[in-house]
Amino acid sequence: MSDxxxxxxxVTDGDGHHHxxxxxxxxxxxxxxxxxxxxxxxxxxTDFFSFFGLPRRLQLDxxxxxxxxxxxxxxxxxxxxSRASAREQAWSLxxxxxxxxxxxxxKDAISRTEYLLKIEGIQLDEQSKNATEKARASGVDKxxxxxxxxxxxxxELNMLLExxxxxxxxxxxxxxxxxxRAGLMARLKTMQDELHAAWKQWDGGDSEATALMxxxxxxxxxxxxxxxxxxxxxx
Amino acid sequence: xxxxxxxxxxxxxxxxxxxxxxxxxxxxxxxASGKSVFILPGEDGSNLVPSVVAVDRDNHMLVxxxxxxxxxxxxxxxxxxxxxxxxxxxxxxxxxxxxxxFHLAEDLMPGEVLRIHLxxxxxxPPEISAQILRQLKRNAERFFGAPVKQAxxxxxxxxxxxxxxxxxxxxxxxxxxxxxxVNEPTAASLAYGLDRKQNGTIAVYDFGGGTFDVSILKLxxxxxxxxxxxxxxxxxxxxxxxxxxxVAVEDIAGDLGVDARQHPEIVQRLRNAVIEAKIAxxxxxxxxxxxxxxxxxxxxxxxxxxxxxxxxxxxVERTLxxxxxxxxxxxxxxxxxxxxxxxxxxTRIPLVRRKVEELFARKAHTELNPDEVVALGAAVxxxxxxxxxxxxxxxxxxxxxxxxLGIEALGGVTAKIIHRNSTIPASATEHFTTGVxxxxxxxxxxxxxxxxxxxxxxxxxxxxxxxIPPMPAGFPRIEVRFxxxxxxxxxxxxxxxxxxxxxxxxxxxxxxxTDEQVENMILDSYxxxxxxxxxxxxxEARNEAETILTALAKGRNNEAxxxxxxxxxxxxxxxxxxxxxxxxxxxxxxxxxxxDELNEATMHLAELMMDAAVGGALRGKxxxxxxxxxxxxxxxxxxxxxxx
Numbered sequence: 095m096s097d098x099x100x101x102x103x104x105v106t107d108g109d110g111h112h113h114x115x116x117x118x119x120x121x122x123x124x125x126x127x128x129x130x131x132x133x134x135x136x137x138x139x140t141d142f143f144s145f146f147g148l149p150r151r152l153q154l155d156x157x158x159x160x161x162x163x164x165x166x167x168x169x170x171x172x173x174x175x176s177r178a179s180a181r182e183q184a185w186s187l188x189x190x191x192x193x194x195x196x197x198x199x200x201k202d203a204i205s206r207t208e209y210l211l212k213i214e215g216i217q218l219d220e221q222s223k224n225a226t227e228k229a230r231a232s233g234v235d236k237x238x239x240x241x242x243x244x245x246x247x248x249x250e251l252n253m254l255l256e257x258x259x260x261x262x263x264x265x266x267x268x269x270x271x272x273x274x275r276a277g278l279m280a281r282l283k284t285m286q287d288e289l290h291a292a293w294k295q296w297d298g299g300d301s302e303a304t305a306l307m308x309x310x311x312x313x314x315x316x317x318x319x320x321x322x323x324x325x326x327x328x329x
Numbered sequence: 330x331x332x333x334x335x336x337x338x339x340x341x342x343x344x345x346x347x348x349x350x351x352x353x354x355x356x357x358x359x360x361a362s363g364k365s366v367f368i369l370p371g372e373d374g375s376n377l378v379p380s381v382v383a384v385d386r387d388n389h390m391l392v393x394x395x396x397x398x399x400x401x402x403x404x405x406x407x408x409x410x411x412x413x414x415x416x417x418x419x420x421x422x423x424x425x426x427x428x429x430x431f432h433l434a435e436d437l438m439p440g441e442v443l444r445i446h447l448x449x450x451x452x453x454p455p456e457i458s459a460q461i462l463r464q465l466k467r468n469a470e471r472f473f474g475a476p477v478k479q480a481x482x483x484x485x486x487x488x489x490x491x492x493x494x495x496x497x498x499x500x501x502x503x504x505x506x507x508x509x510x511v512n513e514p515t516a517a518s519l520a521y522g523l524d525r526k527q528n529g530t531i532a533v534y535d536f537g538g539g540t541f542d543v544s545i546l547k548l549x550x551x552x553x554x555x556x557x558x559x560x561x562x563x564x565x566x567x568x569x570x571x572x573x574x575x576v577a578v579e580d581i582a583g584d585l586g587v588d589a590r591q592h593p594e595i596v597q598r599l600r601n602a603v604i605e606a607k608i609a610x611x612x613x614x615x616x617x618x619x620x621x622x623x624x625x626x627x628x629x630x631x632x633x634x635x636x637x638x639x640x641x642x643x644x645v646e647r648t649l650x651x652x653x654x655x656x657x658x659x660x661x662x663x664x665x666x667x668x669x670x671x672x673x674x675x676t677r678i679p680l681v682r683r684k685v686e687e688l689f690a691r692k693a694h695t696e697l698n699p700d701e702v703v704a705l706g707a708a709v710x711x712x713x714x715x716x717x718x719x720x721x722x723x724x725x726x727x728x729x730x731x732x733x734l735g736i737e738a739l740g741g742v743t744a745k746i747i748h749r750n751s752t753i754p755a756s757a758t759e760h761f762t763t764g765v766x767x768x769x770x771x772x773x774x775x776x777x778x779x780x781x782x783x784x785x786x787x788x789x790x791x792x793x794x795x796x797i798p799p800m801p802a803g804f805p806r807i808e809v810r811f812x813x814x815x816x817x818x819x820x821x822x823x824x825x826x827x828x829x830x831x832x833x834x835x836x837x838x839x840x841x842x843t844d845e846q847v848e849n850m851i852l853d854s855y856x857x858x859x860x861x862x863x864x865x866x867x868x869e870a871r872n873e874a875e876t877i878l879t880a881l882a883k884g885r886n887n888e889a890x891x892x893x894x895x896x897x898x899x900x901x902x903x904x905x906x907x908x909x910x911x912x913x914x915x916x917x918x919x920x921x922x923x924x925d926e927l928n929e930a931t932m933h934l935a936e937l938m939m940d941a942a943v944g945g946a947l948r949g950k951x952x953x954x955x956x957x958x959x960x961x962x963x964x965x966x967x968x969x970x971x972x973x
Contacts, residue, residue, distance in 0.1 A: 164549065164550075164552050167552070167725060167727060168552075168725055171725060171727075171815075172754065172814070172815045173509075173710075173713055173714055173725060173726070173815070176508055176509075176714040176715075177714075177715075177716060187754055187812070187814060187815070188812075190754045190815075191753075191754035191755055191756040191812055191813075192756070194751070194752040194753070194754060194755050195755060195756055195757075197752070198751060198752065198755075
């Protein structure tokens with residue numbers, strides 16, 4: 095957008111934080127709107143936690159987040175600005191897209207965790223969904239790091255899958271696949287508890303917790319791929 | 330105020346409608362139901378304008394019922410179901426061409442906007458749609474006696490970017506500023522939500538003439554949040570008609586030895602006959618098709634509802650997959666859906682209702698006319714955009730993008746950057762670099778769809794990021810921002826971060842019109858409109874005059890009339906005959922002047938009537954049912970608030 099906030103309106107306080115003056119009335123503004131005159135303010139690059147005025151914590155009250163999403167939507171949505179000036183319309187569009195992107199990312203436990211790791215500069219392994227999709231589509235063998243605890247199970251499952259792909263799936267094979275799937279789903283469930291434990295550590299100030307989260311997400315990705323493979327042959 | 334009226338338009342495959350939501354119906358046009366949202370009828374009093382455009386022998390454009398007459402007698406001079414061609418290329422429509430008598434221009438290239446023969450020249454689908462929109466605009470202007478320049482237009486939820494852009498272009502060509510494109514099922518939910526503000530989860534099943542959509546929404550304190558949507562933009566009542574026609578054509582060939590396919594006008598009459606039978610079978614157990622053929626032969630056939638249902642069942646079944654997928658995407662079970670709403674003419678078919686109620690395990694809502702509910706909802710959204718009213722002030726629509734947005738990555742793979750069912754506006758930022766030393770442009774291919782390979786997705790646009798400063802390979806860092814706006818339309822902007830150079834990218838959608846082309850089409854339509862402008866102004870002025878005279882006649886019967894002093898009464902009488910005299914002439918300015926004078930002179934009468942009506946309301950009388958028929962906001966109930 096060409097409507098950049100005027101540099102002269104930026105004030106740096108003693109802690110080095112930038113504050114902005116409202117473009118409309120010149121008052122110091124809180125965040126999305128001017129505290130004084132209520133006008134929408136220009137969109138700025140911000141991380142999704144900051145957008146909602148939240149600390150980078152993962153244990154999050156999802157219904158409070160939803161309420162805040164609705165409250166901000168009522169104030170920021172382009173519908174509200176359909177008769178406003180062109181630049182306010184542009185800011186409303188930008189800000190609402192930020193709001194929607196932020197809400198979508200934070201409301202889901204997994205995407206929230208992945209996002210936090212990303213903004214903390216931590217790369218997830220090749221297990222990520224996108225990488226998997228790309229590899230599957232292009233037919234290139236994806237680098238697979240099989241979690242140690244799953245080595246044996248995954249070996250057996252792959253045998254079953256090979257068999258299933260070869261020909262008809264008989265009843266016994268089907269039963270085996272369904273049983274394996276149930277086992278994987280149960281594991282996925284316990285991973286949720288592991289993830290929550292890691293969140294708690296992170297929120298308590300333990301930055302080492304990111305390693306735990308990476309590990310859980312990678313194993314989770316691997317398991318989900320196995321489940322998907324089973325679903326595909328059972329379909 | 331008058332110039333700011335925003336109307337809601339349902340631009341349908343089979344029929345189109347225009348609706349308005351205001352502070353109550355005007356004195357001159359009190360709506361029978363006393364509702365604040367209502368359909369604006371055409372000159373013939375009909376709410377539905379058939380989406381048919383024709384050119385008569387004198388090269389006049391005809392729209393609606395008049396065009397339908399032409400369609401029957403000379404099918405080659407008429408176009409219907411043009412919505413099926415919006416935003417599509419010649420390679421997309423091969424299947425349609427087998428079933429619909431579209432006469433495409435012969436010299437079309439792949440990737441080019443379609444052109445259709447109609448009369449002596451060819452038209453693009455947005456131009457034909459614009460004819461329908463212009464008719465609706467005229468109907469609204471006739472109703473209000475004032476220009477209408479802004480509209481909300483509905484589109485199938487499952488429309489892609491190109492189809493949406495084509496609809497917006499059609500609006501521009503028709504001289505309408507399209508304030509918003511709203512998804513049809515979502516619009517329907519707004520119309521329903523106006524009556525019953527309840528929190529909960531609803532599913533809207535919208536089976537129309539040419540498209541099918543299903544949307545699942547969460548309603549909370551006036552927020553209409555779409556959770557998931559799915560559909561098929563080429564599945565509708567048309568398909569049922571084509572199936573019945575195919576069966577009949579085979580019958581005719583077998584029994585009577587006539588190849589109906591060789592006679593477009595027979596196929597057209599057959600189409601009408603099967604549509605009639607289809608409609609009849611919604612309320613009756615049997616229907617009869619009878620068709621006169623050449624050489625005195627007659628095709629006759631009785632269809633029972635059972636036979637009909639057996640034939641169309643596969644088509645109806647095709648709508649159920651998208652319903653299940655939408656539920657799955659919304660992460661909901663059937664039990665978690667509180668209400669199901671039926672929209673679109675095809676939901677009148679008993680089999681459709683049964684199947685939907687079976688799937689959702691509950692009775693579906695059909696209280697609002699399935700043909701009108703989408704237009705009414707568009708009018709509600711129009712009211713919201715125009716600043717809202719007491720009824721809509723808490724209402725906000727949060728819709729989603731129906732299809733994932735992706736870019737073609739190495740190896741022809743789709744890399745999804747915005748997933749389907751993301752709330753819009755939505756955005757994504759991607760980084761690109763160069764592969765060769767000194768490379769100054771990068772090609773980007775934008776896709777829409779769910780498939781893994783780029784070739785299986787819909788190609789939205791291909792563009793080059795140009796003007797990259799020459800740098801070693803991999804050194805430039807180009808940030809490209811993709812933004813889907815509240816209409817579901819994509820915008821792209823790019824910035825080379827090392828040089829700070831910003832580039833606005835004009836994304837030319839595949840099968841889309843350029844800005845310049847649209848501009849030319851607008852001019853075209855002005856040229857044609859010029860001829861009947863004066864005539865139209867006269868008609869409008871006369872209509873306005875009728876309006877005020879009707880209102881005055883009512884005023885005379887009101888007790889307020891007796892409260893006027895005799896000189897006031899005489900003045901009104903005098904100006905009334907002035908206006909009647911002016912109406913006999915052809916000078917529209919003369920008529921308008923007389924209207925204004927009469928308006929001025931009846932101001933006092935209006936105020937007295939208003940006082941009486943307000944008093945009546947205070948005494949517990951319903952204002953809508955008094956002779957006033959006017960909301961309290963209106964300052965002058967005799968004439969229309971303003972003329973322009």
